[in-house]
Amino acid sequence: MDYFVSTVIFTGIALIGVLGVYLITGLTGLFSLGQAAFMAIGGYVSAVLIRNYNVPVVPAVALAIVAAMLAALLVGLPTVRLRRDYISLVTLGFGEAIVALLNNSANITGGAMGISGIPQLTTLPVVLVSVVVCLALVILYKNSKYGRQCLALRSDELAAKSMGIDVYRLKLITFLFAGALTGYSGVLFGFYTTYLEPAAFNWIISAEWTIIVFVGGVNSLTGTVLATILLTWLPEFLRFASEWRVAIYCVIVLLIVNYRTAGIMGERELSPKTLRRLLGRTKEAPR
Amino acid sequence: MLVQNILNGISLGSVYALIAVGFALIFNVLKFSNFSQGGVMTVTAYAGYVASRYLSDRLDSLVLFAAVLAAAAVSGAVIAAAVERLAFRRLRRTKSEPVYYFISSITMGILLENLITIYASSNFYSYPRFFATSAVPLFGVNVAVTDMMMFALSIAALLALLFILHRTKIGLGIRAACFDVNTVQLMGMNPDFLVTTALMISGALGGVSGVFLGMNYTLYPQLGQMVVKGFVASVLGGLGSIHGAVIGAVLLGILEIFFISWVGAGWAPVFVFIVMLAFLLVRPRGIAGIIVQEKA
């Protein structure tokens, strides 16, 4: 039972983080190889506030999210003006810099030895409610003016610019929102594992999250959710394979990316409309 | 101290350069950053080790070293060709966007690294000593023989690459493919062949760097994660530019060494990040100044 619950909790935490990547990569077409850094910021800020300064939980969490957004602003302001290819480089450097920062401020963060003894506040209901709220926020964003502008930006930045979209501002807003989401997932992570260490937040995690978004289908939020659930549970099902576990996982991802390039869901969403179509006319049902 | 730092930086940068040039070559042809290069490097480092094990009884130090390099380069080329077939061929058929190549190559890199973990994780391994690990004085400071060897061979490999690209027919084809793969096809060349060749060349370079990394840093499956440095260098150099990648790599090496001696290794990544950001803001086209047309 504990096993099931802990896997669900980790899936929920990953999902909130991946939603941030979805906003940046899926919706806006930018690459962030430093997204895990925001997770680290969220987790560390809330843990340090509660443990070292006895700040109550709610303000600590709020401050953690604000800190993640500030960091997003800091890295976003110069980055959004750069070419797309550079954004992945700058975010990568940013992620490494944050890890270095955490290692260097040992008197606050515990350095490489990490912070232990964080109170365990993340429970199953907390995670489930958080997931629903974050998902709702992302759906609202996707369907808002901003969401549509993001899609325009993703398919053609030049055209979007010429249509009068303020691309820099748009990218920055998306960056901030994603930073907040990822930061919050870091808060939940710290409050569940009760232990944080800088090494857990390297660029490989960010790359894995990007892979999840692509496996789901770049534009599809439903796909992202499905892929997160699928890809966080897959390693558990593959436990029988022992040391081959990661290799098999990679092969499956490769097959999906190569043979179903649009991802599991393509650009489709699960909405009342598609549901009706699914149930009514099976011919047009998604493959 | 200054001279020592610069020399250390150049020797570090020359390893970065081999990786960065592989990145630049593939970026030219396929317009994405090929992270599978890291996995290829890991595999070739082990392939070189296996070769050295088999040949060490039969060959002498320098000949052995050359044979090991050759074996690693060949295996790097073969693996890169396999990667092309498994991870990129289908994406090219379906004319997918570069981002998919990127995802595919990262996954392929993790897969290769993991296969090596499975194959070789019962012990640590290291290369036999090809030549004395001593240092010779140069400009009043000590320079390691391996570092000089590495530097010289990196330059040789890069010159060979430039020769192939600019003096052979295949090179002409690859350069043509850099402009437009489809037009190349119209001109009666086989794009599959050209893309595979480009990947094989970058795989061979990866093989050479794999042996260097393995020699200097012992063998372990995560060796290939050094690929990130090559990525940084190639982007700084100006995407797709081979000269730029080399300059970017050497600058990155020197920068890292200088920051380590000024502010310590702990803070170095923070400062490298700031310099990188400032540089990209001031000169967004990279060192070489080629601006690859953004997909419109």
Added chain:
Amino acid sequence: MKNGTRKWLFCAVLVALLAGFVGAASAKEILIGNMQDISGPTSVWGNAVTRGAEIAVEKINAAGGVDGAMLKLITMDTKANVQEAIKGYNSLVSSGVVAVVGPPVSNIGLALGPIANKAGVPVVGSFIDPRVTVGEDGKPQAAMFLMQPSSVQYSEIMASYTIDVLGLKKIGVLYDQSNAFAVSLMKPYVEYIKAAGGEIVSEQVYTKGDKDFKTQLTKIKEAGADCLYFPNYIQEAVLVTNQRKQIGFDVPIIGGLDFAPPFASLVNDPEAANNIYLANNFSEKEPQLKEVWDVYKAKYGENPVNKVFLGYDKILLIQEAMKLAGGTSSEHVMKGMPVVANLEGTTGVLTISPDTHQPVGLSMVMYKIEKGEYVELGRYVPEKHRAPWSK
């Protein structure tokens, strides 16, 4: 009547047999979890510990098991990752293991502590960070047990040897600032040296993935250090050893466990692998090792690394705890572990302190590497570590 008796007898035998089978199938297996890095960056250790534990389980089973029940090892991959480890631990608990052989990685131990205390299935590991076994309130973590010297004990052994035996007082320190293992071995060392009247003339750091330490080594050299303390992983140990020679910095290296074999053969240069001191858990010549050594060599065709023996001893400890508490459930292991005393393991005589859940007065075997060869200097334990009652 004869016929009747025979029928009756037949039935009785059948029932007895059936009962025997049912009994054997239900109660005669004790599950022990084993959480190791099998597919991640530290899988060399993970595999070594697993193999050692398997050898111990096979030996115990061949001798009739524990209370007539066979031990069975269930291995879980952690990928050296906290999140994977928590999932793996919970999965082991739900499959009914009575104890878990922990990984030689402290961060996982730190994260598992609260969860294991709650679940009540003890973890016996070689996580050397003392925070794993002793909580912030100074009380032992109920379900966490250490079976090798903690980082504090280990670095004090090294520091005491540096200053009290070798008489070196001007020390340069180089460590990986991003690595918990290195940091936990650095701090107590520096404290001990300073308290004993030594001086840290230069403290240099690097971070994960760095390969070139000449800059740092040059600084330490220029600060006039008469030895270099370098508590880090084997890959970096090889690099530093070679680069020390390249910059002509010829002072002794005081190193950690990672300088143990196969380190010298990896350096592959007797000129460079020279003048290095280290402390290992055991000596290759000590007789208690031979049995495991031979079994390992016959099975895998290579020499075992020291983590193999740690894995072996972890199983011995669990078995001893069961014996002492008189039962094979997880409660029994929890009850038995803190009272284990004078258990002859392969890595030394193990006595677990009920106050810290760490071994008491465990000595280490000192070695010096001279021209690529390991020279044994005998077991060493600083005065401070000896329990008042032992001699």
